[in-house]
Every structure is written in structure tokens, then in C-alpha cells.
Amino acid sequence: MPIKSRIRTIPHFPKYGIQYRDITTLLKDPLGLRLVVYELFKRYTGQKIDKIAAIESRGFIIAAPLAVQLGVGLVPIRKPGKLPGEKVGHDYQLEYGSDRLELHSDAIESGEKVLLVDDLLATGGTALAGIHLIEKLGGALVECAFVVDLPDVGGRRRLEGEGYSVFALCEFEGD
Numbered sequence: 001m002p003i004k005s006r007i008r009t010i011p012h013f014p015k016y017g018i019q020y021r022d023i024t025t026l027l028k029d030p031l032g033l034r035l036v037v038y039e040l041f042k043r044y045t046g047q048k049i050d051k052i053a054a055i056e057s058r059g060f061i062i063a064a065p066l067a068v069q070l071g072v073g074l075v076p077i078r079k080p081g082k083l084p085g086e087k088v089g090h091d092y093q094l095e096y097g098s099d100r101l102e103l104h105s106d107a108i109e110s111g112e113k114v115l116l117v118d119d120l121l122a123t124g125g126t127a128l129a130g131i132h133l134i135e136k137l138g139g140a141l142v143e144c145a146f147v148v149d150l151p152d153v154g155g156r157r158r159l160e161g162e163g164y165s166v167f168a169l170c171e172f173e174g175d
């Protein structure tokens with residue numbers, strides 16, 4: 001059974017007209033989670049990645065076992081006020097307002113190769129903010145990896161248009 005078939009669709013969540021792709025059904029299935037980590041491991045083995053940067057919060061769930069398998073460090077990218085100590089931040093625009101992501105200022109050393117991981121790619125705004133944090137610390141982005149891509153929303157086009165490589169395990173088009 002493929003990854004995509006393990007993801008539940010919840011209509012009209014969080015608001016009317018949205019088809020929410022719920023990966024919790026994938027995560028509760030031990031074979032599903034193992035398959036996600038295995039497929040990402042196959043892709044990134046041998047790519048000389050130094051760190052995985054994971055976006056809060058579902059990105060953590062995917063990135064942690066992947067980091068263990070690859071034998072690399074994991075750095076969390078979080079919402080404001082969640083990280084203690086010195087950090088760097090990046091503000092970004094949402095459809096109706098703005099938000100901010102933060103990363104410890106010592107999380108990535110200059111020149112380190114970093115894989116960005118999150119569960120879902122929609123507009124690309126959150127991923128782009130994460131990329132800016134990685135680059136602010138001197139890291140070199142290897143690729144952005146997602147479990148789900150919603151190509152009709154345009155995040156892949158946006159990231160690739162800015163010169164970043166994008167990989168997703170599955171896509172949901174047309175809704």
C-alpha cells in the first residue's frame with residue numbers, strides 16, 4: 001500500500017473549501033512511517049548531508065528518525081518563544097498576516113550541508129522562511145523534502161523559481 005493511500009483527506013478543514021491532508025493516519029501506521037523514513041533515507045544516503053533542519057511540528061516527526069538513519073544532526077525550526085538561548089529569526093507573510101520562525105544561532109555552522117524537512121508543501125512560505133534561516137547561518141541547502149506536495153497551491157513553483165530543489169513523496173492535485 002503506497003504512502004498516498006495512507007493519508008486521510010478531511011473536507012472543509014480548517015475552513016470551508018479546504019481539503020486537509022491529514023498525515024496522522026500515515027504516522028499511526030508503523031509500516032507507513034517506516035516507509036516514509038525508508039524512502040527518504042534511500043534518496044539522501046551518500047549525499048553528504050551534515051544536518052537536517054525540521055520545521056515545527058510535524059516536520060520533527062519525519063526528520064528525527066531520518067536523522068538517526070543518516071547519522072546526522074537534527075536542528076528544530078520553531079515558532080517564536082519556543083527555543084531558549086540565542087536564536088535568529090525570519091518574519092514571513094501569510095495569506096492574512098505574518099508569522100515568524102526561529103532557529104538557534106549555533107545550530108548550523110557555515111558551509112554545512114542542510115536538508116530541510118517538513119510534512120507538507122502548500123504555498124512554500126514556511127519552507128522559504130526556513131531556508132532563509134539556514135542561509136542566514138551560512139548553511140548550504142541540499143534540498144527541501146516533504147511527505148506531501150499540493151502542486152496546485154504553487155509552493156513547488158515558488159521554491160524552484162528561487163533556485164531551490166524540491167522533493168515530495170506524493171502529490172495531491174486538483175482539489
